[in-house]
Amino acid sequence: MLSEFQFLENLHRKYSLQKIGDDCAVLPKDSKTDLVITTDLLVEDIDFRLDWSTAKFIGHKSLAVSLSDVAAMGAKPVWSMISVGVPEKIWRTDFVDGFYEGYMNLAKKFGVELVGGDVSKTPDKIVIDSIAAGEVKKGKAILRSGAKPGDFIFVTGNLGGAAAGLKLLENGEKFENSEHKPLLLRQLAPNPQIEIGRILGEKNLATAMIDLSDGVSSDLAHLCRKSRTGAKFFRDKIPIESKILDFKSAAEDEIVFALEGGEDFELLFTVNPKKIFQLEKSIEKGQISRVGEITANTEIVELITDKQSRILEPKGFRHF
Amino acid sequence: MLSEFQFLENLHRKYSLQKIGDDCAVLPKDSKTDLVITTDLLVEDIDFRLDWSTAKFIGHKSLAVSLSDVAAMGAKPVWSMISVGVPEKIWRTDFVDGFYEGYMNLAKKFGVELVGGDVSKTPDKIVIDSIAAGEVKKGKAILRSGAKPGDFIFVTGNLGGAAAGLKLLENGEKFENSEHKPLLLRQLAPNPQIEIGRILGEKNLATAMIDLSDGVSSDLAHLCRKSRTGAKFFRDKIPIESKILDFKSAAEDEIVFALEGGEDFELLFTVNPKKIFQLEKSIEKGQISRVGEITANTEIVELITDKQSRILEPKGFRHF
Numbered sequence: 097m098l099s100e101f102q103f104l105e106n107l108h109r110k111y112s113l114q115k116i117g118d119d120c121a122v123l124p125k126d127s128k129t130d131l132v133i134t135t136d137l138l139v140e141d142i143d144f145r146l147d148w149s150t151a152k153f154i155g156h157k158s159l160a161v162s163l164s165d166v167a168a169m170g171a172k173p174v175w176s177m178i179s180v181g182v183p184e185k186i187w188r189t190d191f192v193d194g195f196y197e198g199y200m201n202l203a204k205k206f207g208v209e210l211v212g213g214d215v216s217k218t219p220d221k222i223v224i225d226s227i228a229a230g231e232v233k234k235g236k237a238i239l240r241s242g243a244k245p246g247d248f249i250f251v252t253g254n255l256g257g258a259a260a261g262l263k264l265l266e267n268g269e270k271f272e273n274s275e276h277k278p279l280l281l282r283q284l285a286p287n288p289q290i291e292i293g294r295i296l297g298e299k300n301l302a303t304a305m306i307d308l309s310d311g312v313s314s315d316l317a318h319l320c321r322k323s324r325t326g327a328k329f330f331r332d333k334i335p336i337e338s339k340i341l342d343f344k345s346a347a348e349d350e351i352v353f354a355l356e357g358g359e360d361f362e363l364l365f366t367v368n369p370k371k372i373f374q375l376e377k378s379i380e381k382g383q384i385s386r387v388g389e390i391t392a393n394t395e396i397v398e399l400i401t402d403k404q405s406r407i408l409e410p411k412g413f414r415h416f
Numbered sequence: 417m418l419s420e421f422q423f424l425e426n427l428h429r430k431y432s433l434q435k436i437g438d439d440c441a442v443l444p445k446d447s448k449t450d451l452v453i454t455t456d457l458l459v460e461d462i463d464f465r466l467d468w469s470t471a472k473f474i475g476h477k478s479l480a481v482s483l484s485d486v487a488a489m490g491a492k493p494v495w496s497m498i499s500v501g502v503p504e505k506i507w508r509t510d511f512v513d514g515f516y517e518g519y520m521n522l523a524k525k526f527g528v529e530l531v532g533g534d535v536s537k538t539p540d541k542i543v544i545d546s547i548a549a550g551e552v553k554k555g556k557a558i559l560r561s562g563a564k565p566g567d568f569i570f571v572t573g574n575l576g577g578a579a580a581g582l583k584l585l586e587n588g589e590k591f592e593n594s595e596h597k598p599l600l601l602r603q604l605a606p607n608p609q610i611e612i613g614r615i616l617g618e619k620n621l622a623t624a625m626i627d628l629s630d631g632v633s634s635d636l637a638h639l640c641r642k643s644r645t646g647a648k649f650f651r652d653k654i655p656i657e658s659k660i661l662d663f664k665s666a667a668e669d670e671i672v673f674a675l676e677g678g679e680d681f682e683l684l685f686t687v688n689p690k691k692i693f694q695l696e697k698s699i700e701k702g703q704i705s706r707v708g709e710i711t712a713n714t715e716i717v718e719l720i721t722d723k724q725s726r727i728l729e730p731k732g733f734r735h736f
Contacts, residue, residue, distance in 0.1 A: 097507070097508055100535045103512065103535065104535065107516060111516070111520050111530065113530055113531075115495075115529070115530075115531040115532065116530070116531065116532060116533070120532070121495075121497070121531035121532040123495065123531060125445060125446065126445065126446035126447070127446070131451075133497070133531070133532060134532060135497045135499050135532055135533060135534050135545065135547060136499070136534050137499040137500075137501050137534045137535075137536040137543070137545060138536075139501050139536055139537070139538045139539070139543065140539075141539045142501075142536065142537050142538060142539060143536070175435075175441075175443065177441070177453070177455045177547070179455050179456070179457040179545050180457075181457050181459050181462075181543065184736065187417070187736050188417055192423065196427060196431070200431050209435065210431065210433055210436070211433075211435040211436065211441035211443060211453070212435065212436060212440070212441040212453060212454060212455060213436070213455060214455050214456050214457045214545075215420045215423065215424065215457075215735065215736075216457040216458075216459055216462065216463070216735050217459070217462050217735035217736060218459045218462060218541070218543070219459070219460075219461045219462060219541060220540060220541065221538070221539060221540065221541070223457070223459065223501065223538070223543045225455065225457060225499050225534075225545030227455060227497070227547060415535065415536050415537035416504065416507050416535075416537060
C-alpha cells in the first residue's frame, strides 16, 4: 500500500504540480506581496473525539492547525474559510455554536477574517475542512527546501506535550477534573507560533521552516528531503515539555513523546550561522532552542546522545 | 431546528462577517484585480454515492461545483485546492487515482492550477472539500445583491436534467448500460458555465448572478433576498431539458424537475434592459434564455402560467 507521502509525490510528478509539497502554496498577490494558502481536513475519531474534547476546543484547533502552516511560511495570517459537515443529531445540539465560538476567538486573537465556508450534512461523523491564507513579502516565503549544510536547527517552545496529552486522554483522563490540564490543552487547543513565524519571515532570518504536526522525526525528515540535506540533532538540547515528567511511567522515555509525538504545532527552522546574532536580537530568549545542525548527508537524520550517534527513522503520525 | 440558511445568517450577524453570503468571497488582489474564492464540502451518501458514480465522475464533480461558484461571480477560475478523506479500504483501491484523473481533466480544460490540498483517513465515508479561486476586474465581481426592479432574468442552458438524472439513479438505473446517459451525466459530471460567467463579468453585463445548485425556486429566492427585490418568471420561458420527456411518468410534471431539482450548475443572472442588445451580441443565441423579470415585491417570487400567477415557495435542496 502506498503511503500518503509517496502518493502525493507521485501525483506531484504525474500532473507537474509545482506548488504542492510545502506547508502552504505560495501564489503571487501583488507587486510586493505573495499569498500563502493551506487546507487541512479534520475528521471525527481520526483527528479529534467528542468524548475527549469540547466544541470550542475543536473550533480552536481547526483554525490553529492551518494558522500553524501559515506561520511555517514566515507569513502573517490574514483570512480563513471553514467548511463543517455534521450529522443531523449534532446539528440539533449547540455543537456548531460552540465550534464557531472557539474558532472565532482564535481568529480574533490573530486578526484573521473569516471570509467563507460551507455547511453540510454527513451521515454519521463530523468533518471539518480548514483553510487559512497569509501574506508574506514577495519571494520571501520560507520554504522547506532552503536549508544548507552548516545551518543551525532551531525549534520554538517545548516538545512532546501534545503527544503526552493524547496519551492521557487515551488512558481515560477527563479534561474537567484533570490535574494535567496544561498537557491536555497542548493536545486539545494548540497555540500556533504566529508571532515567531512572522518575525522570521519579515526579517529574512530562516533558510527553511516546517511546522511540527507529524512529529520532529518525521517533520525534520520532510525538511531534509526537500532541502536535499541531512541533519544531526542533540538529545540534550531538545526542549522536552517538563510537565511530561509528572505523569509518565518509569518505563517510558520522555524523548519519544518529543520525537515521535505529533501535533505540537511548534516551528522547526534552520538559520545560517551568520544570522544567529540577529536572530537572538529579534526573538526573546527562552522562546526558541538550538537543537542541531544541517549536514550534507542527504536524507540522513542523526540523533546524538552522549557522543553516540544513531540514525533516526521517521516515526511520526501518518494516515496511510 | 434552525435551517442552514438561518444559521449562516445568524453567524453572519453575530461575528459581523462582511464577506460571507455570496457564491464566493471577494478579496482584494492587486490594484486591478479581485480574487474570488469558494469552498464546497461533498460527503459520500449525501452528495454522491459510490454505487451510482465512478471515481472519475466524483473527481470531476468536486471541481465542477466550485468552478460554478467562481463562474457565478463573473470571474475566470485560476487555481484550486482539494482535500480528500477516505477510509483505508478505499485507499487500497484505485479510487484516489481515478478521482484525481477526473479532477485534473476538468482542471486542465479550464486552465486551473491545482496548488494544494490534504489527504486524510476517515473512519467510514469519503469526504471531499473543494476550493477554487478566480480573478475578476477590481470591483466588478457580480454579486447576488445587485438586481434592480425591471431587470430581466436569464438562465444558461437547460434546467431539470440533473434532478431527472438523480431520479433515474434512485430508481436503479446504471450508467454503463443506460439509454439515458446524457441525463445521468448532468447529475454525475456537470459542466460549469465558465465561459458565459467570464463574459458577463468582463463586459459588465449582469447586475446580479447566482449558480443553480439548490434549484431555481431556492436560488432565485436567495438572489431576491440579497437584492431586496422580488421576481416573476414565466413557466413557458423556462428552458426545460427536453430529454426529461423521454422517461418521466405521465403523473410527473417536468417543470418540477426544473424548478425544484438542484445541481444543474447553470447560471441565473439579471440584466438591465438597456444592456440586452450588448448581451445578445456577446453570447451566442441558444445558450441563454430570458425567463422573467425582477420586481419591487420584496422576496416574493411569482411563477406565471397562462396569465395566472402563483407565489413560488423555495423548495430546493437543503441539508438542514
